[in-house]
Amino acid sequence: MADMKRIALLIDCDNVSHNSIEGVLEELAKYGMVNVRHAHGDWNNSSLSGWVTKLHPHAIRPMQQFAYTKGKNATDSAMIIDAMDLLYSKTIDAFALMTSDSDFTPLVLRILESGLPVYGFGEKKTPKPFVDACSPFIFTENLVSTEEDKADAPKQPEKKNKKDLRKDTSLVKLLRTAIEQTSDDDGWAELGRVGHYISNNSSFSSINYGYKKLGDLIRVSELFDIEMRKDGKAMYIKDMRK
Numbered sequence: 001m002a003d004m005k006r007i008a009l010l011i012d013c014d015n016v017s018h019n020s021i022e023g024v025l026e027e028l029a030k031y032g033m034v035n036v037r038h039a040h041g042d043w044n045n046s047s048l049s050g051w052v053t054k055l056h057p058h059a060i061r062p063m064q065q066f067a068y069t070k071g072k073n074a075t076d077s078a079m080i081i082d083a084m085d086l087l088y089s090k091t092i093d094a095f096a097l098m099t100s101d102s103d104f105t106p107l108v109l110r111i112l113e114s115g116l117p118v119y120g121f122g123e124k125k126t127p128k129p130f131v132d133a134c135s136p137f138i139f140t141e142n143l144v145s146t147e148e149d150k151a152d153a154p155k156q157p158e159k160k161n162k163k164d165l166r167k168d169t170s171l172v173k174l175l176r177t178a179i180e181q182t183s184d185d186d187g188w189a190e191l192g193r194v195g196h197y198i199s200n201n202s203s204f205s206s207i208n209y210g211y212k213k214l215g216d217l218i219r220v221s222e223l224f225d226i227e228m229r230k231d232g233k234a235m236y237i238k239d240m241r242k
Contacts, residue, residue, distance in 0.1 A: 004033055005031050005032030005033070005094045005117075006032060006033060006035050006036075006091065006092055006093045007028055007031060007034045007035070007036070007092070007096055007119075008036035008038070008083075008086050008092045008096070009024070009025075009028065009034050009036065009060075009096040009098065010038050010040065010079055010082060010083055010095065010097055010098070011038065011039040011040060011060070011098040012040055012075060012076070012098065012100075012101055013039050013040060013041035013048050014040075014041055014042075014047075014048075014075050014101075015099050015100045015101045015122075016098050016099050016100050016121070016122055016123060016140060017050070017140065018050040018051045018054045019144050020121070020140035021054050021060075022058070022143075023142075023143025023144060024096070024098060024121050024138075024140065025058060026143075027119075027143060027207070028096055028119065031094065031119065032093065032094065034096070036086060036092065037058065037059060037060040037061060038060070038061050038063050038079075038082055039051060039055060039060045039062050039063060040063045040065055040079045041062075041063075041064075042064070043062055043064050063078065063079075076101065076104070079099075080104070080107050083095065083097075084110075087110075087111060087114060087116070093116065094117045094118070094119065095111050095116060095117070095118045096118070096119040096120075097120055097121070097134070098121040098122065098140070099121075099122055099126075099130075100123045100125055100126040101122075101126075101130070102126065102129050105133050108120070112133075118133070118135065119134060119135075119137075119138075120133070120134025120138070120203065121137070121138050121140050121143070122139070123139065123140055123141060124139050124141055132202075132203050133203070134203050135199050135200065135202065136199055136202075136203055136204055136205035137203040137205065138205045138207050138208060139208050142208060142210070159209070159210030159211060159220075160209045160211075161220065162220055162222055165209065165217065165220060165221040166223065171204075172221075172223065174198060174202055174204060175194075175218065175223065176223075176239055178194045178197045178198045178201075179194055179238070179239055180239065181197055182194050183238070186238075187238045187239065188227065188236045188237070188238045190234060190235070190236055190237075191214065191215050191218075191234070191235040191236070194214070194237060195214050218237060224237045224238060224239055225239075226238075
């Protein structure tokens with residue numbers, strides 16, 4: 001476990017709902033340990049009451065930022081300063097930004113320039129520039145985990161079926177390119193390498209299509225030949241057109 005990433009989760013409480021925090025933390029656990037958890041906002045504002053109930057159970061540190069000027073979002077500036085302080089501390093291996101605000105796009109690009117990945121989480125209203133900058137980006141509506149929260153959240157989309165997946169030309173092109181670029185001379189590509197290629201080149205997440213795992217999405221699409229190797233523990237994929 002020595003290679004597990006140390007992740008800093010920074011939350012823009014003004015622009016994202018508290019409903020999905022459990023799902024966000026569960027998703028980040030796949031990548032490493034979230035040892036920094038900062039929630040930014042003006043905690044005197046009653047609109048953050050939902051977030052208040054989530055802080056203690058999930059060991060999230062509230063970062064107070066007063067709204068000094070009406071109409072100006074001081075939280076954004078404070079969160080950017082926090083991120084840069086953490087970046088220069090060199091104690092973090094990756095960042096996770098939970099926000100639906102595209103104003104953080106330059107911050108993502110700056111972090112990427114330093115060689116650290118940025119995992120994005122935001123609502124479906126999040127502007128495309130911010131979504132595209134993160135790798136991956138997951139819509140928080142797909143991460144609502146408790147029955148109580150589901151009652152307050154918008155209805156989650158059903159899993160995309162084979163027809164829906166095949167009609168998504170951008171998705172099909174991404175999958176085929178990833179397999180082509182990571183395959184051996186025989187045309188077969190190991191799933192882990194495919195997933196790594198995709199995460200380095202796009203904001204794609206299978207969760208946004210209703211699937212927790214990339215392999216499940218690929219199976220349903222029926223676009224590729226699949227072989228299970230290494231005693232059934234490793235999935236290998238080949239483009240049927242080859």
